[in-house]
Amino acid sequence: MNAGAWRVLNLALALAFATVAAMSGYWVIVRGAELTGRPDNARRALLETRFPRGEIFDRNGAALAESVPTLEAADGYVRRYPYAPLGPVLGYVSPLYGRAGVESAQDAVLHGDRAETPAMALRRAVLGDPPTPGAIRLTLDLDVQRQADEALGVRAGAVVILDLERGELLALASHPTFDANSLDSTWSTLTTDPQAPLLNRATAAGYQPGGALFPALYAFALQLDLIAPDATAPRGASALTLDTLTVTCRTAPTLGALTWDAALRFGCPSPFADLAEEIGPARLDQLYNDLQLLTPLNLGVPSVASAGVTYDSLSALGAGQGSLTITPLQLARITAGFGRAGRLPATRLIDAIRNPDGGWVPASDSGVESTAFTPAVAEALRPLFVDGYVATAQVGGRDKRRTAAWFAALTDELAVVVVLDDASAGDVATVGRTLLDALSLR
Amino acid sequence: MTVRTPDPTPVRTGLGLLAPAALFMVLGAIALSVVPAVRVSGSAPMNWAPLGLAVLWLAVALAGVGVLGRRLPGHDPVLFPLAMTLAGFGLLSIWRVLPEWGWRQAAWLVVAVVIGVLTAAWAPGLRWARRLRYTWLVSGLVLTALTFVIGVDPSGTGARLWLGSLGIGVFLQPAEFLKLALALYVAAYLAERREVALLNDTEGKTAPWPRLQDALPVLVMWLIAMAIVIAQRDLGTGMLLFGVFVALVYLATGRARNLVLGGILAVFGGLVAYSAFGVVRARLSAWLDPWSDPSGGAFQIIQALIALAAGDVFGRGLGLGNPALVPLAHSDFILTSIGEEFGLLGVVAVLVLHALLAARGLRIAWQAERAFDQLLAAGLSALTAFQTLLIVGGTVRALPLTGVTLPFVSYGGSSLLVQFIAIGLLLAISSHPRDGATGRRATDARRRLAPSSEPAGERSSEAAR
Numbered sequence: 001m002n003a004g005a006w007r008v009l010n011l012a013l014a015l016a017f018a019t020v021a022a023m024s025g026y027w028v029i030v031r032g033a034e035l036t037g038r039p040d041n042a043r044r045a046l047l048e049t050r051f052p053r054g055e056i057f058d059r060n061g062a063a064l065a066e067s068v069p070t071l072e073a074a075d076g077y078v079r080r081y082p083y084a085p086l087g088p089v090l091g092y093v094s095p096l097y098g099r100a101g102v103e104s105a106q107d108a109v110l111h112g113d114r115a116e117t118p119a120m121a122l123r124r125a126v127l128g129d130p131p132t133p134g135a136i137r138l139t140l141d142l143d144v145q146r147q148a149d150e151a152l153g154v155r156a157g158a159v160v161i162l163d164l165e166r167g168e169l170l171a172l173a174s175h176p177t178f179d180a181n182s183l184d185s186t187w188s189t190l191t192t193d194p195q196a197p198l199l200n201r202a203t204a205a206g207y208q209p210g211g212a213l214f215p216a217l218y219a220f221a222l223q224l225d226l227i228a229p230d231a232t233a234p235r236g237a238s239a240l241t242l243d244t245l246t247v248t249c250r251t252a253p254t255l256g257a258l259t260w261d262a263a264l265r266f267g268c269p270s271p272f273a274d275l276a277e278e279i280g281p282a283r284l285d286q287l288y289n290d291l292q293l294l295t296p297l298n299l300g301v302p303s304v305a306s307a308g309v310t311y312d313s314l315s316a317l318g319a320g321q322g323s324l325t326i327t328p329l330q331l332a333r334i335t336a337g338f339g340r341a342g343r344l345p346a347t348r349l350i351d352a353i354r355n356p357d358g359g360w361v362p363a364s365d366s367g368v369e370s371t372a373f374t375p376a377v378a379e380a381l382r383p384l385f386v387d388g389y390v391a392t393a394q395v396g397g398r399d400k401r402r403t404a405a406w407f408a409a410l411t412d413e414l415a416v417v418v419v420l421d422d423a424s425a426g427d428v429a430t431v432g433r434t435l436l437d438a439l440s441l442r
Numbered sequence: 443m444t445v446r447t448p449d450p451t452p453v454r455t456g457l458g459l460l461a462p463a464a465l466f467m468v469l470g471a472i473a474l475s476v477v478p479a480v481r482v483s484g485s486a487p488m489n490w491a492p493l494g495l496a497v498l499w500l501a502v503a504l505a506g507v508g509v510l511g512r513r514l515p516g517h518d519p520v521l522f523p524l525a526m527t528l529a530g531f532g533l534l535s536i537w538r539v540l541p542e543w544g545w546r547q548a549a550w551l552v553v554a555v556v557i558g559v560l561t562a563a564w565a566p567g568l569r570w571a572r573r574l575r576y577t578w579l580v581s582g583l584v585l586t587a588l589t590f591v592i593g594v595d596p597s598g599t600g601a602r603l604w605l606g607s608l609g610i611g612v613f614l615q616p617a618e619f620l621k622l623a624l625a626l627y628v629a630a631y632l633a634e635r636r637e638v639a640l641l642n643d644t645e646g647k648t649a650p651w652p653r654l655q656d657a658l659p660v661l662v663m664w665l666i667a668m669a670i671v672i673a674q675r676d677l678g679t680g681m682l683l684f685g686v687f688v689a690l691v692y693l694a695t696g697r698a699r700n701l702v703l704g705g706i707l708a709v710f711g712g713l714v715a716y717s718a719f720g721v722v723r724a725r726l727s728a729w730l731d732p733w734s735d736p737s738g739g740a741f742q743i744i745q746a747l748i749a750l751a752a753g754d755v756f757g758r759g760l761g762l763g764n765p766a767l768v769p770l771a772h773s774d775f776i777l778t779s780i781g782e783e784f785g786l787l788g789v790v791a792v793l794v795l796h797a798l799l800a801a802r803g804l805r806i807a808w809q810a811e812r813a814f815d816q817l818l819a820a821g822l823s824a825l826t827a828f829q830t831l832l833i834v835g836g837t838v839r840a841l842p843l844t845g846v847t848l849p850f851v852s853y854g855g856s857s858l859l860v861q862f863i864a865i866g867l868l869l870a871i872s873s874h875p876r877d878g879a880t881g882r883r884a885t886d887a888r889r890r891l892a893p894s895s896e897p898a899g900e901r902s903s904e905a906a907r
Contacts, residue, residue, distance in 0.1 A: 024834075028751055035748045035750075043748075
């Protein structure tokens with residue numbers, strides 16, 4: 001046997017073993033947290049069948065999600081959702097199906113990873129203790145939420161109710177909902193349902209705005225001195241033809257020539273299409289940024305924003321049938337802006353977090369306030385929303401066109417937005433006003 | 443062969459090495475027995491079966507050390523305890539995942555140790571092994587070929603690599619025996635040819651390519667390895683056999699160009715396999731980018747990594763993890779079970795034990811008197827070490843996954859048997875230098891090598907003992 005070769009083999013093996021040991025160390029130490037936090041790590045969810053997960057409360061302390069001892073096994077906990085319609089918002093946590101909603105976004109707190117002192121963390125690493133979970137208090141108000149869900153009923157759509165003063169979300173409704181208490185038996189139907197009950201329409205579904213953004217466009221143009229309320233709107237009530245779509249006024253006006261103010265109230269698209277052309281892509285982009293329509297909000301739960309907005313067809317954008325989509329939450333913030341002298345609120349869903357040691361601390365996940373309009377303009381447009389501003393939008397491809405309907409309203413304290421997936425302006429107005437009535441009785 | 447009085451040193455050393463392992467086994471068994479009471483609140487029955495396993499292991503280990511001490515004076519005292527420690531680790535981990543299979547592994551352990559010790563203690567000079575090398579090789583190939591025809595897969599999920607069942611539910615994997623047979627054959631072949639090759643090597647490095655006479659055996663072995671790979675989809679074994687063969691050729695000739703040739707052939711073979719087999723492509727893409735297909739082809743490797751990470755440095759504790767979430771946690775992925783419950787420390791411990799085993803085996807190879815013994819010892823050590831590196835490398839994503847098991851630790855009767863036979867052969871070889879005058883003296887030929895050989899002084903002092 002050759003001595004040199006023998007030495008080489010020894011060295012090579014030593015290096016190989018050392019390398020492999022180092023790589024094990026890499027995965028455990030460097031990538032450990034990332035790997036264990038993956039949704040396909042069933043261990044986290046399985047652990048929570050043996051030790052309780054943190055609760056989720058509404059603003060008044062009512063339990064929205066809690067871990068209760070099971071009846072079947074001698075040990076074990078199961079996750080219960082006392083108010084089922086909040087399914088799309090609260091989400092679920094399951095060893096089989098992963099995580100979604102608030103359960104997912106706040107998993108670190110609810111599982112008990114956060115707010116550990118280094119001593120606790122070390123003890124847990126060595127002894128393998130289960131974590132001590134924290135709890136979450138949302139800004140949602142269960143009473144208001146019930147009214148929102150009742151108003152929506154069996155229709156598909158969403159409701160967002162926002163507190164004007166502090167920008168807190170009082171209700172987030174998304175229909176159709178699902179019951180997270182019975183995921184095991186309903187999962188396969190839920191994932192194949194074309195109505196997408198698992199989707200949180202309020203924060204994560206983008207709709208064509210249609211006439212819903214007319215007030216914002218109007219306010220912006222007022223500020224730029226491009227229009228005046230009494231001036232005649234060119235093309236008035238005429239129908240607008242975009243590529244394959246013809247859009248008409250939401251409500252047919254009785255007059256022939258329209259003022260801008262009338263065009264806004266009747267929801268006529270042609271003047272706004274022309275207005276967008278006049279505003280131009282640069283300023284339009286600035287408006288969308290001021291309205292925070294292009295970046296997702298930092299809410300502590302997943303929310304989306306329109307990505308890939310192009311300014312090729314300004315007419316389409318102006319009429320709200322272009323490449324920009326908005327979520328009900330975004331519209332609620334814009335509406336709230338009109339009630340807050342032009343300042344869009346810093347929106348909050350997470351109110352406070354309870355640490356493992358029992359103390360509640362205010363949550364830091366919060367949107368950012370932004371100024372979109374001058375106080376004067378906002379005040380001028382506010383009366384528009386008193387009984388609710390109704391708008392429609394055409395959605396769907398050429399073969400399956402339907403109308404989505406928006407309703408945006410302002411009370412003294414709240415901003416209320418309703419969107420229905422497939423309804424007329426009259427339907428959404430009925431739903432919206434019923435809701436407003438119920439809310440005013442609180 | 444005369445019977446010698448037992449040399450106490452190997453027994454004493456062996457017992458000394460077994461003591462901490464025994465303590466580990468007993469504590470581990472107690473932990474496994476107690477754990478159900480911890481995981482479930484309320485009453486749960488204590489299961490004392492793991493203690494039975496530990497006792498059985500201890501009995502086998504003590505018997506092995508005793509018999510070897512009596513029958514094989516001067517053998518290396520570290521090998522057997524090392525192997526038993528690893529096997530014990532494996533026993534506990536397998537029982538943890540699948541209790542019934544833990545008992546099967548224990549049964550196989552008894553058989554394996556018995557046969558291994560028999561091989562060591564009653565195999566004088568290993569001349570029989572040399573003479574029968576063609577028999578081993580042919581039988582190994584025939585048995586492996588049989589699996590193409592009547593092969594079964596006991597777990598029903600993968601390649602049909604087993605022969606069974608002899609009516610008692612026993613399954614044998616011929617490929618394991620083939621590894622042993624090939625190691626024997628190659629060592630014998632090279633030992634014979636080495637002298638001839640060396641005599642012609644006096645000019646030094648003038649020839650740019652190896653001569654056909656040197657290269658032919660490499661090519662033939664490569665073809666056999668590729669044939670196994672192609673027919674059985676057993677990539678791991680094919681790579682392993684080829685790697686060990688190239689290593690042996692390199693050791694025998696000392697010519698680096700043999701390594702290069704081997705490397706080229708490996709790459710070429712890899713390309714052929716890649717273009718011909720979807721399995722190869724799937725494994726390769728799962729290795730390069732597992733994150734994009736976590737629920738499909740890359741499920742195993744990602745779950746394996748998650749299990750390792752879940753163990754953290756100190757482990758979740760024996761019995762307190764969820765190792766069964768990783769597929770094949772009792773065989774191919776036994777390391778992730780260890781990683782989850784014993785932590786990074788456990789993984790490194792297993793690696794250190796295997797590294798020590800390899801180092802010890804190579805040392806035995808160095809100290810062996812005859813070329814055949816040297817090459818056989820080196821080949822067997824390389825076989826175990828390469829296989830370990832192959833599966834651990836695949837588990838930590840240093841290499842693509844291959845379906846080989848972790849020697850001594852994974853569930854697998856044939857693997858355990860073959861590994862202990864290898865230990866037996868190594869032990870026999872290790873007792874050789876002290877045996878004296880048997881076998882061909884190849885030392886003269888070795889001294890004629892290039893000046894990188896060890897100083898003659900060391901050799902002569904040992905020969906004088």
